[in-house]
Amino acid sequence: xxxxxxxxxxxxxxxxxxxxxxxxxxxxxxxxxxxxxxxxxxxxxxxxxxxxxxxxxxxxxxxxxxxxxxxxxxxxxxxxxxxxxxxxxxxxxxxxxxxxxxxxxxxxxxxxxxxxxxxxxxxxxxxxxxxxxxxxxxxxxxxxxxxxxxxxxxxxxxxxxxxxxxxxxxxxxxxxxxxxxxxxxxxxxxxxxxxxxxxxxxxxxxxxxxxxxxxxxxxxxxxxxxxxxxxxxxxxxxxxxxxxxxxxxxxxxxxxxxxxxxxxxxxxxxxxxxxxxxxxxxxxxxxxxxxxx
Numbered sequence: 114x115x116x117x118x119x120x121x122x123x124x125x126x127x128x129x130x131x132x133x134x135x136x137x138x139x140x141x142x143x144x145x146x147x148x149x150x151x152x153x154x155x156x157x158x159x160x161x162x163x164x165x166x167x168x169x170x171x172x173x174x175x176x177x178x179x180x181x182x183x184x185x186x187x188x189x190x191x192x193x194x195x196x197x198x199x200x201x202x203x204x205x206x207x208x209x210x211x212x213x214x215x216x217x218x219x220x221x222x223x224x225x226x227x228x229x230x231x232x233x234x235x236x237x238x239x240x241x242x243x244x245x246x247x248x249x250x251x252x253x254x255x256x257x258x259x260x261x262x263x264x265x266x267x268x269x270x271x272x273x274x275x276x277x278x279x280x281x282x283x284x285x286x287x288x289x290x291x292x293x294x295x296x297x298x299x300x301x302x303x304x305x306x307x308x309x310x311x312x313x314x315x316x317x318x319x320x321x322x323x324x325x326x327x328x329x330x331x332x333x334x335x336x337x338x339x340x341x342x343x344x345x346x347x348x349x350x351x352x353x354x355x356x357x358x359x360x361x362x363x364x365x366x367x368x369x370x371x372x373x374x375x376x377x378x379x380x381x382x383x384x385x386x387x388x389x390x391x392x393x394x395x396x397x398x399x400x401x402x403x404x405x406x
Contacts, residue, residue, distance in 0.1 A: 121159070121237070122148065124164075126167070127141075130315075132311060132315070133311070152175060156176035157240040158178045160178060161181060162180040162181065162187055163182040179237070181194065181198070182232070185199075218249055219253050223294045224293070235248060260277040261276060261277060262276050263276070265398045265402060274385070277390075278389045279306070279311070281321070289325050297383075300327045300387065301380065302387045305388075305392050306390065307391040309336055321357075327361055328361065329354075329364070330376075332368070332369070332372055333347050333365075369397050386401075
């Protein structure tokens with residue numbers, strides 16, 4: 114942090130993470146606070162007004178603040194939001210949304226979290242003095258980043274997607290996005306938890322992240338070299354999901370071989386397959402599709 118001298122910062126959310134390094138939520142939030150304090154008065158902060166943690170830090174900012182939000186995620190009493198999106202709808206493979214009086218924008222990406230990402234881009238462009246209406250074509254043509262809801266191919270008629278999501282909030286948002294975009298399809302999810310420390314620290318949050326998965330397989334945890342291995346297992350997570358009342362199928366998968374065998378048995382033509390995790394879960398997709406790594 115000592116080497117960063119930012120002129121502009123974009124803050125979309127603050128969700129506690131990396132518990133192997135940040136031992137408490139307070140320590141994690143403190144880093145963001147210290148980062149914001151580094152902004153000079155001539156700089157800018159682009160901030161999601163719907164994130165309560167971010168809003169608490171705004172008084173620390175000496176720079177000009179540009180805020181954005183989805184209209185249905187902020188209180189009516191919140192005033193002076195720079196860019197507010199409303200009338201979000203999905204049609205013909207796009208998400209459409211209105212922004213202030215600048216008309217309608219559209220993106221190919223799934224989920225309301227990507228509408229927020231698009232708003233962050235627009236608000237930053239505004240902060241830089243650009244005419245955001247000129248970004249409409251660029252936003253509409255952006256097809257997304259690698260390993261973010263990335264279509265790997267099809268297993269028969271079944272689309273196989275890979276996603277890097279590994280935090281409970283990310284997982285929940287991604288599954289919700291897929292369920293909305295592919296309503297009527299059965300969503301089959303294979304999750305590969307990333308690091309023992311994250312799984313243990315955010316265990317209760319993970320329990321509430323998979324409601325939209327119609328069928329769920331959880332691989333054994335992908336450990337990090339910088340942490341002590343063990344202390345929690347994906348078996349524990351599957352048991353906890355069932356104890357919490359999950360009625361939909363949820364199974365423990367010890368390794369990629371078992372995951373492949375299981376998928377080949379349970380997949381049906383009307384399914385959507387989502388492989389999600391920050392490790393190398395994409396290799397399950399490669400093997401299923403018979404691609405070389």
